[in-house]
Amino acid sequence: MPAWLRSRTTRDVLVALIVVFGVGSVAMLLAHASPIDGFSALFNGALGNTSEISETLVQTTALLFPALGIALAFRAGLFNIGAEGQLLLGGLAAGVLGAALPLPGIIIIPVALLAGATVGGLWGGLAGFLRARFGANEVIATLMLNVIAALLATYLVGGPLKEPGAGASETPSLAPSAWLPTILPDTRLTISFVIAIVLALALRYVFTRTVFGYELRAAGEAPEAARRAGINLSRTALTAMALSGAMAGLGGATIVMGVLHRFNTGLSPGYGFIAIAVALVGNLDPLFIIIAAFAFGILQSGAIAMQAEAHVPRDVVGIIEGLVIIALAGRRIVASRKTS
Amino acid sequence: MNDFGAVLLALAALTLIKATPLIYAALGGVLSERSGVVNIGLEGILVAGAFTSVAVSFWTGMPIVGAAGGVIAGAALAAILAFAATRLGVDQIVAGTGLNIVALGGAAYGLVVIFGQPGASREVANLGRTGEAVLIVLAFVLAAALWYMLFRTPWGLRVRACGENPSAAETAGIDALRTRFWAVVTGGAIAALGGVYLSLAELDLYSDGMTAGRGFIALAAVIFGRWNPLGALGAALFFGFFAALQYTLQRSGIPSEIMQALPYLAALVALAGFAGRVRAPAADGIPYTP
Numbered sequence: 001m002p003a004w005l006r007s008r009t010t011r012d013v014l015v016a017l018i019v020v021f022g023v024g025s026v027a028m029l030l031a032h033a034s035p036i037d038g039f040s041a042l043f044n045g046a047l048g049n050t051s052e053i054s055e056t057l058v059q060t061t062a063l064l065f066p067a068l069g070i071a072l073a074f075r076a077g078l079f080n081i082g083a084e085g086q087l088l089l090g091g092l093a094a095g096v097l098g099a100a101l102p103l104p105g106i107i108i109i110p111v112a113l114l115a116g117a118t119v120g121g122l123w124g125g126l127a128g129f130l131r132a133r134f135g136a137n138e139v140i141a142t143l144m145l146n147v148i149a150a151l152l153a154t155y156l157v158g159g160p161l162k163e164p165g166a167g168a169s170e171t172p173s174l175a176p177s178a179w180l181p182t183i184l185p186d187t188r189l190t191i192s193f194v195i196a197i198v199l200a201l202a203l204r205y206v207f208t209r210t211v212f213g214y215e216l217r218a219a220g221e222a223p224e225a226a227r228r229a230g231i232n233l234s235r236t237a238l239t240a241m242a243l244s245g246a247m248a249g250l251g252g253a254t255i256v257m258g259v260l261h262r263f264n265t266g267l268s269p270g271y272g273f274i275a276i277a278v279a280l281v282g283n284l285d286p287l288f289i290i291i292a293a294f295a296f297g298i299l300q301s302g303a304i305a306m307q308a309e310a311h312v313p314r315d316v317v318g319i320i321e322g323l324v325i326i327a328l329a330g331r332r333i334v335a336s337r338k339t340s
Numbered sequence: 341m342n343d344f345g346a347v348l349l350a351l352a353a354l355t356l357i358k359a360t361p362l363i364y365a366a367l368g369g370v371l372s373e374r375s376g377v378v379n380i381g382l383e384g385i386l387v388a389g390a391f392t393s394v395a396v397s398f399w400t401g402m403p404i405v406g407a408a409g410g411v412i413a414g415a416a417l418a419a420i421l422a423f424a425a426t427r428l429g430v431d432q433i434v435a436g437t438g439l440n441i442v443a444l445g446g447a448a449y450g451l452v453v454i455f456g457q458p459g460a461s462r463e464v465a466n467l468g469r470t471g472e473a474v475l476i477v478l479a480f481v482l483a484a485a486l487w488y489m490l491f492r493t494p495w496g497l498r499v500r501a502c503g504e505n506p507s508a509a510e511t512a513g514i515d516a517l518r519t520r521f522w523a524v525v526t527g528g529a530i531a532a533l534g535g536v537y538l539s540l541a542e543l544d545l546y547s548d549g550m551t552a553g554r555g556f557i558a559l560a561a562v563i564f565g566r567w568n569p570l571g572a573l574g575a576a577l578f579f580g581f582f583a584a585l586q587y588t589l590q591r592s593g594i595p596s597e598i599m600q601a602l603p604y605l606a607a608l609v610a611l612a613g614f615a616g617r618v619r620a621p622a623a624d625g626i627p628y629t630p
Contacts, residue, residue, distance in 0.1 A: 031453050079433050081380075134612035137620075139380070139433050140559060141611055144604040147553050151604075155597035276437055313452035318445020325438030326420060329430035 045305020090249025120249010414532020
C-alpha cells in the first residue's frame with residue numbers, strides 16, 4: 001500500500017466521505033427521496049453556477065474563521081468549544097459600531113473588524129483567564145460563556161440598544177460605508193474571503209516557523225516538558241484562548257458587515273460548532289482547514305437546494321456533520337487533560 | 341390563604357416543574373462522570389428523549405410506550421458516545437459535541453419525515469397530570485437511589501474506581517471499559533427522562549429548541565453538586581428556582597435574560613472558586629486503554 005493511503009489524514013478523509021455518503025443516503029431514502037437526486041441537488045445547488053459557488057464560498061468563509069481559532073487553541077491543548085459565543089459577540093460589536101459611526105469605509109471597516117476581533121478575543125480570553133488563574137476547565141467555561149453570550153446579545157439588542165425601526169432581534173442597518181466590498185459583482189462574496197485565506201496562510205507560518213507556534217505545540221503535546229523548559233503555561237493558555245476567540249469574533253464581524261449588513265441574534269446556524277469538525281477534518285493544519293471549510297461550505301449551501309429540489313429535509317446535513325465529528329474525535333486527544 | 345402565601349406556593353410548584361428535567365439530566369451526567377466519561381452530549385440526549393417519546397406516542401397512541409421509547413433513544417445515543425469513548429478511545433468532549441449536533445439535526449429531520457412539518461410536532465397523547473407527578477417524584481427517588489448505589493454498594497465502588505483510577509480498578513479485576521460503557525448508557529437513559537418530562541408531561545408536543553440549553557445547565561449542576569447525586573439534586577433545584585423566579589418576576593422590570601443567565605454565571609463562579617477545593621473524579625474525561 002502506498003504511504004499516502006496508509007496515512008492518518010487519508011484514512012480520516014475516507015471515514016468522513018463514508019459517513020457523508022453512507023448516512024446521507026440512508027437519511028434520504030428514509031425521507032422517500034433518491035440519494036442520487038438528493039446529492040445531485042446538493043452539489044448542483046452548491047457548485048452549479050458562479051452565484052452558487054460564491055454562496056458556497058460565503059459559507060466557507062464563515063466556517064474558516066472560527067475553525068482557525070479552534071485549531072490554534074487545540075494546538076495548545078485547549079478545547080475552545082465557545083467559538084459560537086465569541087462569534088456572536090464579535091458580530092454584535094461590529095454591528096453596533098457600524099450602525100452608530102457614519103465614517104468613511106477606509107476607517108470604519110478596519111475599526112469595526114478590529115472591534116469584532118477584540119470583543120471575541122476578550123470573551124475567549126475570559127475562559128483562558130479562568131483557566132490560567134483558577135484552573136477552571138475551559139470546556140465547561142466556554143460552554144457556559146456561549147449561553148451567556150447569547151442571552152447578553154438578546155438582552156442588549158432588545159433592551160439598551162433598541163432602536164426604532166429595527167426588529168426585536170436585530171440592530172439597525174449598517175451604513176453602506178461599513179459594508180465589506182464584494183470581490184465578485186452581484187454576489188455576497190466579499191473581501192472577508194481573502195482575509196480568511198490570508199489569515200490561514202499566516203497561521204500556518206506561525207504554527208510551523210515561529211517560537212510562539214513552537215510554544216503552543218509544546219504546551220499542547222507535552223505540557224510538563226514545556227513547563228520544565230521554561231514555557232509559561234498559564235500565559236500560553238490565556239494567549240491561545242484570546243487569539244482563538246479573536247478569530248471567531250472577526251468571523252462574526254465579517255458576517256455582519258459582509259452578508260447581513262446588520263447584527264441579528266440568529267446570525268449563526270451553529271458555525272462555531274460545525275467549525276470544530278472543520279478543524280478536525282483539516283488535521284489542525286491551516287492549509288487543510290481551508291479545504292475542509294470548503295467541503296463543509298458545500299454541505300451548508302447545498303442543503304437548501306437539496307430541500308427545495310429533492311424534498312430532503314436540510315437537517316440531514318446536521319446529522320452528517322455531527323457524525324463526522326464523532327467519527328473523527330479519535331484523532332486528537334487534548335493533551336493537557338491527559339496530564340492535569 | 342393570603343396573596344403572598346399563594347405566590348410562594350405557586351413559586352414552589354413552578355420550581356419543581358422547572359427543576360425536574362435538570363435533575364434527570366444532572367443525575368445522568370453524575371453517573372457518567374463518576375465512571376470517568378464526561379458527557380457533553382446531555383443536551384442532545386434531552387432532545388432525543390423529548391422528540392422520540394412524542395414520535396412513539398404519536399405512532400402508538402400510548403404515552404407510556406412513548407416514554408419508554410424516549411428512554412431507549414437516550415440510551416442509544418449515549419451508547420454511541422460510550423462505544424466511542426471506551427472502544428475507540430476518542431476525545432470525549434469532541435464526541436459529545438458531535439452528539440448534540442446529531443440529536444438536534446435528527447430531531448429537526450424527524451419532524452419533517454414523521455410529522456411532515458418543520459418547527460414543531462402535532463399534539464399527541466401525553467402522560468397527564470398523574471404521569472407528571474410520578475415523574476417529579478421519581479426524580480427525587482432516583483437521586484436518593486443513585487446516591488445509595490454509588491456510595492453504599494459494591495457496584496458503586498466499582499464505578500467510582502473506574503472514574504478515579506481505571507488501571508488500578510482493572511488490577512482489582514474490574515472490567516473498566518465495560519463498567520464505563522454501561523454507566524454512560526444508563527446515564528443516558530436517566531437523562532432522557534428529563535426530555536420525556538419536557539415534551540410528554542409538561543407539554544404534549546416536541547418543538548425545535550425546546551430543551552433550550554438545559555443539558556448545559558445540568559453539566560453545571562453536576563459540578564455545582566460536586567459529582568454527588570444529592571448535590572446535583574440540590575443544584576438542579578437551585579437552578580430550577582431561578583427559572584421559576586424568572587416567570588414570577590416577569591412583570592417586575594428585571595430583564596428575563598439576566599435571570600436566565602444566573603445559573604450559567606453561578607456555574608462559572610463555582611468552576612473558578614471550587615477549583616482548588618473540589619475536584620472531578622481523577623480520571624474523568626481521560627480515555628482508558630488497557
